[in-house]
Amino acid sequence: MANKCNAILSLLLLLVGTSHGGGIAIYWGQNGNEGTLSEACGTAKYSHVNIAFLNKFGNGQTPEMNLAGHCNPSILNSCTKFSAEIKDCQSKGIKVLLSIGGGIGNYSLSSIQDARNVSKFLWNTFLGGKSPSRPLGDAVLDGIDFDIELGSTANWDHLARFLKAYSRRGREVYLAAAPQCPIPDRFLGTAINTGLFDFVWVQFYNNPPCSYANGNITNLLNSWSRWTNTVPATNIFLGLPAAAGSGYIPPDVLTNQILPEIKKSPKYGGVMLWSRFYDVKNGYSDSIVSSV
Numbered sequence: 001m002a003n004k005c006n007a008i009l010s011l012l013l014l015l016v017g018t019s020h021g022g023g024i025a026i027y028w029g030q031n032g033n034e035g036t037l038s039e040a041c042g043t044a045k046y047s048h049v050n051i052a053f054l055n056k057f058g059n060g061q062t063p064e065m066n067l068a069g070h071c072n073p074s075i076l077n078s079c080t081k082f083s084a085e086i087k088d089c090q091s092k093g094i095k096v097l098l099s100i101g102g103g104i105g106n107y108s109l110s111s112i113q114d115a116r117n118v119s120k121f122l123w124n125t126f127l128g129g130k131s132p133s134r135p136l137g138d139a140v141l142d143g144i145d146f147d148i149e150l151g152s153t154a155n156w157d158h159l160a161r162f163l164k165a166y167s168r169r170g171r172e173v174y175l176a177a178a179p180q181c182p183i184p185d186r187f188l189g190t191a192i193n194t195g196l197f198d199f200v201w202v203q204f205y206n207n208p209p210c211s212y213a214n215g216n217i218t219n220l221l222n223s224w225s226r227w228t229n230t231v232p233a234t235n236i237f238l239g240l241p242a243a244a245g246s247g248y249i250p251p252d253v254l255t256n257q258i259l260p261e262i263k264k265s266p267k268y269g270g271v272m273l274w275s276r277f278y279d280v281k282n283g284y285s286d287s288i289v290s291s292v
């Protein structure tokens, strides 16, 4: 019986063709009750952690972070305790990025010069540069995630170019983007078209024409296919909410109906979840990690 099952399984795998393995990217930082970074990385479930958010920058403003109840970035050394935790995550092979933007804030790039200035600030404050004021301490983050959802649509491509230019052999500056699923993304389309983004976690939620809804996977799969076939990015992630709401996919639907389809693409990078807080609460990644 077991042999027969194995034979059938092998045949099925042959018919299905190549299936690609992926990781889980998680957003951390917007809820003080989601546990520490080290706890998140200690679960061994995540491949990428986005620290969210730097939500005020550009246009000559003094940049500001918001890490909800975790710490107060405006108080000297309030958040530097996360430096050791970032290094701990990185020692486990997990990439840690700073996410800039978000749904609430005040950010925009007023010119190419402004994009250059912001890139320099990010390099010196969070990446491999030096600054007397590093809110996350001396840990060198792996890169920058663009979650641009408001303000002006201009100059994000320039910021991407300036940041990528800081890459050195053995110390890549990774770029990630979190566009909405309609193509092109209003804010990030031009930037993503530079082809400079290492990871693109598409938000397949809050957008019914390209999200899962009412048990229907058609719009989602069609959109996935457009992303993987038309957008110049090599690692595309299926971005999902880890809690009920627009675009939420029950874990069994994801693992049985959706992952087997989207994993056929060589551009499949894995699943992105918003957010660590909801994931802790609902155990979403526990239910899907073995299938991702």
Ligand SMILES: *[C@@H]1O[C@H](CO)[C@@H](O)[C@H](O)[C@H]1NC(C)=O
Binding pocket: 059, 060, 061, 062, 063, 114, 117, 118, 121
């Ligand atoms: C450049 O960025 C810094 C933040 O690092 C900001 O305080 C300053 O106002 C910016 N300069 C200009 C000319 O926009």
Ligand SMILES: *[C@@H]1O[C@H](CO)[C@@H](O)[C@H](O)[C@H]1NC(C)=O
Binding pocket: 059, 061, 106
């Ligand atoms: C955002 O910042 C700009 C420039 O500092 C300022 O003029 C504007 O009033 C701010 N907008 C909001 C919504 O705070």
Ligand SMILES: *[C@@H]1O[C@H](CO)[C@@H](O)[C@H](O)[C@H]1NC(C)=O
Binding pocket: 216, 217, 218, 219
């Ligand atoms: C699923 O959605 C697609 C696209 O909107 C539609 O054409 C199709 O009829 C739907 N399928 C079902 C079973 O409702």
